[in-house]
Amino acid sequence: MTQVFFGKIIHTKSFDEFEICTNGYIAVDEAGVIFAIGQESEFATWLTKNANYEAAQVERLTPDQFLMPGFVDCHIHAPQVAQIGLGLDMPLLEWLNTYTFPLEAQFNDNKFATKVYAKVVEHTIKAGTTLASYFGTNHKQSTVILAKEALRQGQRALIGKVCSNFNCPDFYVETTANSLADTKKFIEEIKDLNSELIKPTITPRFAITCTKELMTKLGEIAKENRLHIQSHISENVSEVQFIKSQYKCSYAEVYDSTGLLTSKTVMAHGVHLEDAEIELLRKRGTSVAHCPASNTMLSSGLCDVVRLIKNGVKVGIGTDVSGGNSMSIQDAILRTLDVSHHLEFVKKQDIKGNGSLNVRQNSYRPIDYKNAIYLATLGGAEALSLSNVCGNFMPGKEFDALIVDTSVYPLHNYIADDDKGRKSAELQLFEMVQKFIYVGDDRNILKVYVKGKQIKNNCIC
Numbered sequence: 001m002t003q004v005f006f007g008k009i010i011h012t013k014s015f016d017e018f019e020i021c022t023n024g025y026i027a028v029d030e031a032g033v034i035f036a037i038g039q040e041s042e043f044a045t046w047l048t049k050n051a052n053y054e055a056a057q058v059e060r061l062t063p064d065q066f067l068m069p070g071f072v073d074c075h076i077h078a079p080q081v082a083q084i085g086l087g088l089d090m091p092l093l094e095w096l097n098t099y100t101f102p103l104e105a106q107f108n109d110n111k112f113a114t115k116v117y118a119k120v121v122e123h124t125i126k127a128g129t130t131l132a133s134y135f136g137t138n139h140k141q142s143t144v145i146l147a148k149e150a151l152r153q154g155q156r157a158l159i160g161k162v163c164s165n166f167n168c169p170d171f172y173v174e175t176t177a178n179s180l181a182d183t184k185k186f187i188e189e190i191k192d193l194n195s196e197l198i199k200p201t202i203t204p205r206f207a208i209t210c211t212k213e214l215m216t217k218l219g220e221i222a223k224e225n226r227l228h229i230q231s232h233i234s235e236n237v238s239e240v241q242f243i244k245s246q247y248k249c250s251y252a253e254v255y256d257s258t259g260l261l262t263s264k265t266v267m268a269h270g271v272h273l274e275d276a277e278i279e280l281l282r283k284r285g286t287s288v289a290h291c292p293a294s295n296t297m298l299s300s301g302l303c304d305v306v307r308l309i310k311n312g313v314k315v316g317i318g319t320d321v322s323g324g325n326s327m328s329i330q331d332a333i334l335r336t337l338d339v340s341h342h343l344e345f346v347k348k349q350d351i352k353g354n355g356s357l358n359v360r361q362n363s364y365r366p367i368d369y370k371n372a373i374y375l376a377t378l379g380g381a382e383a384l385s386l387s388n389v390c391g392n393f394m395p396g397k398e399f400d401a402l403i404v405d406t407s408v409y410p411l412h413n414y415i416a417d418d419d420k421g422r423k424s425a426e427l428q429l430f431e432m433v434q435k436f437i438y439v440g441d442d443r444n445i446l447k448v449y450v451k452g453k454q455i456k457n458n459c460i461c
């Protein structure tokens, strides 16, 4: 059935292009593809030329609601939801060995996996994630269960069976042959699901737990099948030092020499990348998933997103559950803004000998909430090489969207009648967006759509 949405609309066209429409429409065709977007005042004329939309299902938003593109989570470990909030007083490598590897090893139990993965998909949809790039575990079978859950609940997802054959505990390590054979079987089983929404992703955990041979062969499989690739890069100083001492080259060069840096690769973190590595990522078209919550929780460092973007690297946002402690990309937007402001302070403040602060002149401009919304939507889709399919409301893209309601707790969209007269419709919409980003949460995400199909409904009606 065709659908038409009337009301306030926001979306982005690039890092610096934020578009709003205070009184618009979006027409969505039977296949869930956006057919047209425009001003409501032009709709009647438009309809005369598009008579097949006369019988469309109509959704008229209230004055307190707006439509925005769905959130994109560029990096999340689905199994780690079972330990969310634990061990965040540890640095990365200690946290992996103490908590994460023992937990992930339990996903050889398909019943346990089914229980956890059903909840992960349910909660991320509730938080407005319409597209997620998921890490599973080393286990092929339970990672297929994750894919089936995303499919059952209607979420768009890139899903990877994790590969690790080296430097891991005995209870959670693969042989090279098994890792490759299971990866190939995994790709076939995901293809058999026959869904455009679910794609297999080649997922070497990181260069510390994969041999060069395994990474090279995984690079070949990705190339042969034109698949997405995801991994971690330069998250933590000890990790970077380990890689440099092992390989005698930079972290990015290790991945490049194994064919893993492609235009369909997303690398999580990139906190400690050197200039030459950033240039290499740019040349390869490889993107970075910025994971601010995790970078803070595991004391990894401050990632300078502005530096990456200025140097031509695509950036999206990741929750990195459970290095990150929230499944919400809206929360990750706030963490992104925090980190960007903290970087600004670091660049502008010197601690003087007497402990007081000395403010320096510096032109560093932190990102703002509109830039962050771009990173969480279109930027994420670009980082995952899916911006031809989703990320904003350009005609031809699939309708992945959220209806946000600013009249629902914890927001109060109180506007005195006087103010309604004084403030332009544009300003009122910008203020609704700010309230949602800075104060709102998943209770304000009323409905979630993927490819035109509603997959969450908070409506009390």
Ligand code: GUN
Pocket: 077, 092, 096, 100, 205, 206, 232, 235, 294, 320, 323
């Ligand atoms: N590096 C390798 N594995 C992981 C993981 O599970 N989480 C994070 N944050 N970093 C990693």
Ligand code: FE
Pocket: 075, 077, 232, 268, 320, 323
């Ligand atoms: Fe991670």
